[in-house]
Amino acid sequence: RNNRLRRLIGLGAPEAIIRNEKRMLQEAVDALIDNGRRGRVVTSGNNHALKSLAAMLAGKQGRFRQNLLGKRVDYSGRSVIVVGPELKLHQCGLPRHVALELFKPFVMHKLIENGYANSVKVARRQVERVRPEVWDLLSEVVKERPVLLNRAPTLHRLSIQAFEPVLIDGDAFQLHPLVCAAFNADFDGDQMAVHVPLSRAAVKEAREHMLSIYNTLQPSSGKLAAVPSLDMVLGCYYLTIIK
Known part of the structure; x- marks a missing residue:
């Protein structure tokens, strides 16, 4: 032109x-x-x-x-969420194979510390071959630090909360139903991301401020965020019905 x-x-x-x-x-x-x-x-x-x-x-x-803005993040994972009614409010179900990948460096350190391996190379090979002692050490490692769960879009403070991981079978993350309201999540295929805090300061902050048991009120209004709804209310009705 x-x-x-x-x-x-x-x-x-x-x-x-x-x-x-x-x-x-x-x-x-x-x-x-x-x-x-x-x-x-x-x-x-x-x-x-x-x-x-x-x-x-x-x-x-x-x-x-x-x-x-969309960058790859180390020590993170992503999966669908499903309900975990047997979990405590501050716990989340983390699939074993996901946890092993997230906590891989910490498991390798434990392998060397406990004498199962004499170098990083040997420790990495043992983790990749998933030796029986790896699962035992993974169970110890996950108790040392919480994980952060985030559901997009992250619109307010409660969209990222910390949970103590519980190792489970399967591929989906398990979540206590009472924390869903804060995340604006439900169990119809929603996905969430998991992150591992690395430094001591990050672990301390996650434990003291970000655990879901410390985030039961909405920051904007002060109203209760952990409110029973849907199946929980229906279950309470059936449990208390007079026959």
Whole structure:
């Protein structure tokens, strides 16, 4: 469009043609910056809307959230949540194979400390081959530090809470039903991320401030966040019904 306009001006084309070409150039620039903002969407040959610069930046798949803010995090995992009614309020069910991957360096350290391995290389090989002593040491390691569970979108403080991990079989995280309201979570396929605090200060802060038993009130209103609902209320009704 730009070259065409330059050529028309050089040829001394009539003002009406120049004005029309300027308008088309402006529309092309508008479509490049934000396609569809001014009404008509510019499409490609197969009738697909062309992606503008604004579309490349905005949204979940945009440059900011996908590439700049969305980074891979060490010592973290992600899975679907299911109910764990036998858990205590401050506990979460962590699948064994997930826990082994999360706490791998700590298990390796224990293997060397207890004399099962004489080097990091040997310890790593033992963890990868999942020797029987690995599970025993993993059970000890998970008691030393809590894990942080986060459910996106993280809109307020209660969206990230700390839990004492309990090793379970399966692939899904287990969660006490009373903490769901704080996370705005339910058990219809919701996913949550798990993180391991590494430093002593982080472990201390998680234990003293972030455990779910210390976050039973909503910070915005002071109302109770751990409230029975749905199946819990129905279960209480059935348990107390007079026959």
